[in-house]
Amino acid sequence: MKPTVHDIAAYAGVSLATVDRVLNGRAGVRAVTRERVEAAVAALGFVRDMAAANLAKSRVYHLVFILPANDNSFMIGLRAQVETMAARAATERMQIDIVDVPAFDIQALAAALDAALAFKPDGLAFVAVDAPAVLDAAERVRTAGIPVATLVSDLSGFRRAHFSGIDNNAAGRTAGTLMGRFLAERRGPVLPLAGSLMVRDHRERLEGFCAVMAERFPDRVLLPVVEGRDDPAEAERLVTAAFDAHPDLAGIYSFGAGNRGLIRSLNAQGAGLRPVVILHELTSATRAALLDDRIDAVLNQDAGHEVRSAIRVLKAKADGASVVDEQERIRIDIFLKDNLP
Amino acid sequence: MKPTVHDIAAYAGVSLATVDRVLNGRAGVRAVTRERVEAAVAALGFVRDMAAANLAKSRVYHLVFILPANDNSFMIGLRAQVETMAARAATERMQIDIVDVPAFDIQALAAALDAALAFKPDGLAFVAVDAPAVLDAAERVRTAGIPVATLVSDLSGFRRAHFSGIDNNAAGRTAGTLMGRFLAERRGPVLPLAGSLMVRDHRERLEGFCAVMAERFPDRVLLPVVEGRDDPAEAERLVTAAFDAHPDLAGIYSFGAGNRGLIRSLNAQGAGLRPVVILHELTSATRAALLDDRIDAVLNQDAGHEVRSAIRVLKAKADGASVVDEQERIRIDIFLKDNLP
DNA sequence: CTGTTAGCGCTTTCAA
DNA sequence: TTGAAAGCGCTAACAG
Numbered sequence: 001m002k003p004t005v006h007d008i009a010a011y012a013g014v015s016l017a018t019v020d021r022v023l024n025g026r027a028g029v030r031a032v033t034r035e036r037v038e039a040a041v042a043a044l045g046f047v048r049d050m051a052a053a054n055l056a057k058s059r060v061y062h063l064v065f066i067l068p069a070n071d072n073s074f075m076i077g078l079r080a081q082v083e084t085m086a087a088r089a090a091t092e093r094m095q096i097d098i099v100d101v102p103a104f105d106i107q108a109l110a111a112a113l114d115a116a117l118a119f120k121p122d123g124l125a126f127v128a129v130d131a132p133a134v135l136d137a138a139e140r141v142r143t144a145g146i147p148v149a150t151l152v153s154d155l156s157g158f159r160r161a162h163f164s165g166i167d168n169n170a171a172g173r174t175a176g177t178l179m180g181r182f183l184a185e186r187r188g189p190v191l192p193l194a195g196s197l198m199v200r201d202h203r204e205r206l207e208g209f210c211a212v213m214a215e216r217f218p219d220r221v222l223l224p225v226v227e228g229r230d231d232p233a234e235a236e237r238l239v240t241a242a243f244d245a246h247p248d249l250a251g252i253y254s255f256g257a258g259n260r261g262l263i264r265s266l267n268a269q270g271a272g273l274r275p276v277v278i279l280h281e282l283t284s285a286t287r288a289a290l291l292d293d294r295i296d297a298v299l300n301q302d303a304g305h306e307v308r309s310a311i312r313v314l315k316a317k318a319d320g321a322s323v324v325d326e327q328e329r330i331r332i333d334i335f336l337k338d339n340l341p
Numbered sequence: 342m343k344p345t346v347h348d349i350a351a352y353a354g355v356s357l358a359t360v361d362r363v364l365n366g367r368a369g370v371r372a373v374t375r376e377r378v379e380a381a382v383a384a385l386g387f388v389r390d391m392a393a394a395n396l397a398k399s400r401v402y403h404l405v406f407i408l409p410a411n412d413n414s415f416m417i418g419l420r421a422q423v424e425t426m427a428a429r430a431a432t433e434r435m436q437i438d439i440v441d442v443p444a445f446d447i448q449a450l451a452a453a454l455d456a457a458l459a460f461k462p463d464g465l466a467f468v469a470v471d472a473p474a475v476l477d478a479a480e481r482v483r484t485a486g487i488p489v490a491t492l493v494s495d496l497s498g499f500r501r502a503h504f505s506g507i508d509n510n511a512a513g514r515t516a517g518t519l520m521g522r523f524l525a526e527r528r529g530p531v532l533p534l535a536g537s538l539m540v541r542d543h544r545e546r547l548e549g550f551c552a553v554m555a556e557r558f559p560d561r562v563l564l565p566v567v568e569g570r571d572d573p574a575e576a577e578r579l580v581t582a583a584f585d586a587h588p589d590l591a592g593i594y595s596f597g598a599g600n601r602g603l604i605r606s607l608n609a610q611g612a613g614l615r616p617v618v619i620l621h622e623l624t625s626a627t628r629a630a631l632l633d634d635r636i637d638a639v640l641n642q643d644a645g646h647e648v649r650s651a652i653r654v655l656k657a658k659a660d661g662a663s664v665v666d667e668q669e670r671i672r673i674d675i676f677l678k679d680n681l682p
Numbered sequence: 683c684t685g686t687t688a689g690c691g692c693t694t695t696c697a698a
Numbered sequence: 699t700t701g702a703a704a705g706c707g708c709t710a711a712c713a714g
Contacts, residue, residue, distance in 0.1 A: 002431065004707055015685045020709060028683055047432055051392040052707035055690045084665075090343065091388060173679035184525035212679065304667055324425075326645055329682060334675040338514035338553065341670060345691055356701040361693060369699060393691035396706050 003044040012040035023048060050319065054093055061094045061315050064116045065151070065307075066126035068103040072230055072257035073283035074303065075103075078127075078152065081307040094311070097121075103230075104198065106131040113137035123147045123314030125164070128155035130200040147317035149310045152301070153201040161317045164310040164330060166301045168201040171332045172208025175253050175278045178297050178334075179209075180217035182276045188250025189221040191242045191275075195230040195256020205255040205280070228254075232261030239265040254279035263289045282335055290337045300333040344385040353381035364389060391660065395434055402435045402656050405457045406492070406648075407467035409444035413571055413598035414624035415644065416444075419468075419493065422648040437652070438462075445539070447472040454478035464488045464655030466505070469496035471541040488658035490651045493642070494542045502658045505651040505671060507642045509542040512673045513549025516594050516619045519638050519675075520550075521558035523617045529591025530562040532583045532616075536571040536597020546596040546621070569595075573602030580606035595620035604630045623676055631678045641674040 009019045014037060021029050022037040029037075040046070053059075065082050068075060079098070086096040099116060101108045109126070110133045116124055117140060124141055128134060128150045138158050142148050149162040179190060192209060194202050206225060213220055223242065228235035235258040243249055243265070252275050254262050259279050263286070266274060277295040279286060289295045309328045316323045335341075350360045355374060362370050363378040370378075381387070394400075406423050409416060420439070427437040440457060442449045450467070451474045457465055458481060465482055469475060469491045479499050483489050490503040520531060533550060535543050547566060554561055564583065569576035576599040584590055584606065593616050595603050600620050604627070607615060618636040620627060630636045650669045657664045676682075 005709095006707080016708080017685060017687095017710085018683090021684090024709085030683065033683080049396075049434075049707055050432070051434070052396050052690090053709070055390075055393050055396060055692090056707075056709040058690055058709095088665075091391070093390075093392070167680075170680050174677055177677050177679050181523050208679075304665075308665075308668065324429075324645075324649075326682075327649065331672070331674060331682070332680045333672060334677075334680070336515055336518050336675075338518050338549075339508075339511050339673045339675070341667075341672070346693095347691080357692080357703095358694080358701055359699085362700090365693085371699065374699080390691055393706090394693070396708090397691075397693040399693095399706055 002049075003046045004049075005046075008037065008040040008044055008046050011044060012036045050321070059093060061123070061318060062119070062121045063094065063096045063123045063125070063311065063314055064099060064119065064121045065096060065310075066099045066101055066109065066112050066116065066124070068127055069100045070103040070230070070257075073260075073285065074257055074281040077283070078303040078307065081304045084304075085307055085311060094315075096311075104129055104196070106133050109134050110137035113141055117141045117144055117146065120144070121146060122318040123149070125149040125151045125310045125314065127151050128153050128158070128200070130154075130156050130198070147314050149314055151306060151310055153199050156200060162310065162313040162328070164306045164313070164328070165201070166330050166332050168204035169208040171280070171299050172205035172210075172255065173212045174208075174332055174334065175205070175255070175297075175299060176209045176212030177216065179251050179253055179276060179278055180213065180220065182278075182296055183217075183220070183251055186250050186276075188248035188275070189223050189246055190251035190253065191223045191239070191246075191249060192225045193235060193238060193252060193254040193256065193262065194225050194227045195258065196227055197225070202256055209253055209255070228256055228258050228261070230257040232258040232264070234261065235259065236261030236265045240268065243269055249275050251276040252278075257281065259283070260285045263294065266294055282333075282340075287340060290335065290340065293337065296336075298335040300335055301330055302333060306330055343390075344387045345390075346387075349378065349381040349385055349387050352385060353377045391662070400434060402464070402659060403460070403462045404435065404437045404464045404466070404652060404655055405440060405460065405462045406437060406651075407440045407442055407450065407453050407457065407465070409468055410441045411444040411571070411598075414626065415598055415622040418624070419644040419648065422645045425645075426648055426652060435652075435656070445470055445537070447474050450475050451478035454482055458482045458485055458487070461485070462487060463659040464490070466490040466492050466651045466655065468492050469494050469499070469541075471495075471497050471539075488655050490655055492647060492651055494540055497541060503651065503654040503669065505647045505654070505669070506542070507671050507673050509545035510549040512621070512640050513546035513551075513596065514553045515549075515673055515675065516546070516596070516638075516640060517550045517553030518557065520592050520594055520617060520619055521554065521561065523619075523637055524558075524561070524592055527591050527617075529589035529616075530564050530587055531592035531594065532564045532580070532587075532590060533566045534576065534579060534593060534595040534597065534603065535566055535568045536599065537568055538566070543597055550594055550596070569597055569599050569602070571598040573599040573605070575602065576600065577602030577606045581609065584610055590616050592617040593619070598622065600624070601626045604635065607635055623674075623681075628681060631676065631681065634678065637677075639676040641676055642671055643674060647671055 005019050009016050022034045089096045101112045147161040150160050152165045154163045226238045278297045280299050282298050282300040286298050346360050350357050363375045430437045442453045488502040491501050493506045495504045567579045619638045621640050623639050623641040627639050
């Protein structure tokens with residue numbers, strides 16, 4: 001039978017209240033008494049029943065998610081995942097609040113962090129914009145003892161409790177290997193299409209991609225990076241311009257959002273051999289393009305996994321529990337038309 | 342404030358005990374009374390706090406995992422995952438028992454299922470061997486009202502609560518696409534290497550692979566399938582024989598275990614152009630081969646995810662709760678040397 | 683500094 | 699067929 005607080009109280013010859021105090025590290029216990037209790041805990045192999053503890057405390061985990069009010073499919077999906085979990089939250093003694101901020105707006109994000117701090121939530125997750133003002137605000141939250149997780153895009157120099165996102169350098173490298181191998185002997189340059197080099201995840205993807213191309217496919221010409229600002233119309237314009245300037249365009253690696261525009265531009269090209277196209281994030285548009293053989297591979301991060309993982313980790317940190325690290329690692333999913341979910 | 346049983350008892354004008362009886366569908370309540378309670382539940386939007394309920398019941402979820410006593414790395418890893426969760430089990434009101442059976446032994450597996458049934462666990466997971474005797478035994482367990490999940494390999498015709506494994510046909514198709522594209526213009530035949538065509542997952546992988554090769558790369562010659570019985574020595578022998586018979590061997594798709602032998606055979610070949618190699622399951626051997634560019638891609642199923650998923654689903658089924666379907670889908674992971682975990 | 687006591691939300695005897 | 703009361707393992711006043 002698993003030992004309970006009663007057992008250890010009896011074993012240590014103290015009252016329940018005292019046991020509780022040392023278990024929760026509260027003050028007001030003599031060192032000797034504390035040691036007696038700790039000895040009992042060790043001797044009996046006691047582990048606290050968190051469910052019972054939370055019941056007694058009527059504890060409700062209050063989490064805040066700060067999300068960019070971006071209209072691209074990925075962010076919409078991410079928000080939907082948070083909303084799904086927020087709906088389930090009541091069942092699991094949680095309350096999840098979603099705070100919107102304008103996309104890429106450093107001041108707004110910093111302000112939202114400060115505002116969230118005022119609520120004293122049990123945990124906070126946000127999609128970082130990589131800027132000093134954001135770092136300052138995030139550190140204020142962390143310093144207040146609130147576990148903070150970054151979601152999707154990380155914040156340089158921030159000592160976050162957790163980053164719930166993929167290794168973007170590795171993602172870029174993966175794209176590079178697929179690009180190089182899918183192209184094989186085919187000639188022609190490759191276009192890297194970014195969302196914005198102001199966000200860290202895009203920068204890292206580009207670095208990884210270029211590194212692999214240089215290492216393993218040194219003869220391949222890479223065109224200068226262009227930035228589509230995660231905007232479909234802009235992406236379409238840029239890609240169409242690239243087709244016009246390089247009739248032999250052999251590959252496109254798009255590592256930002258707004259791929260609807262890229263796909264429109266592909267559709268507008270003639271019936272010749274299309275370039276090899278590798279892009280990020282599985283959405284209805286990219287899924288359809290994959291199924292129709294208009295693109296070759298989609299690298300994806302599972303937004304549902306990211307959100308659930310952030311929640312698990314924040315809850316665990318909030319009460320100092322441990323997590324299964326391996327479970328919280330977000331995979332770089334590679335989707336071909338054959339293994340779509 | 343979330344309504345509790347007290348609230349609904351008051352609202353319906355009955356006692357706690359009665360509320361509990363209708364909540365749990367127990368007999369001994371007049372129809373009118375039952376309706377009054379149900380009306381109250383609906384009116385107040387009551388949802389039962391499972392944590393509190395489990396505490397009151399001192400409920401312990403008792404799960405049984407039946408695993409093949411196979412010595413390949415994948416099965417060893419799977420078992421390790423179950424053991425990890427079994428260790429964590431105490432913390433979460435669970436008890437997980439592991440039962441060993443000889444690999445591919447139909448009678449032993451059927452007997453183990455019957456033995457487990459005698460324990461009346463709250464849930465049962467097992468790696469299926471696809472045979473009628475196993476089906477019969479599994480149906481006996483299911484009919485006794487015990488939620489059953491198949492793990493890794495499914496059981497044809499079995500109405501299991503859950504299959505915790507990948508879509509193996511899709512995995513085979515994925516391998517086919519990668520093989521065809523990585524080979525590109527290169528000439529030469531491809532060898533399919535099975536573990537055993539007696540298990541359903543291997544058969545399905547082969548079907549998917551052959552289908553894609555026929556559809557998308559019809560000029561590629563596929564050699565007759567050989568079966569290595571998941572045995573490294575046998576795999577090594579078969580692959581070496583293939584090299585001898587076909588000096589222009591261009592590709593190998595290995596969809597069983599025992600890949601250590603395959604890799605040994607690769608190492609033994611001369612310094613010429615090696616074949617494109619795609620195989621299943623990330624182990625220390627396959628990871629090392631991937632990092633050294635001795636193989637090209639590893640398709641993987643995440644054993645940890647499979648085990649955790651099986652546990653979540655069995656617990657949920659045991660108390661009639663719902664699951665996040667998307668969370669329980671096991672991905673076909675594609676690993677290149679660039680995105681290894 | 684330490685102990686007593688009354689819950690948290692739900693289940694479960696045992697009577698009525 | 700229904701209800702009162704005790705208790706699951708832990709926490710939180712409030713006394714002492």
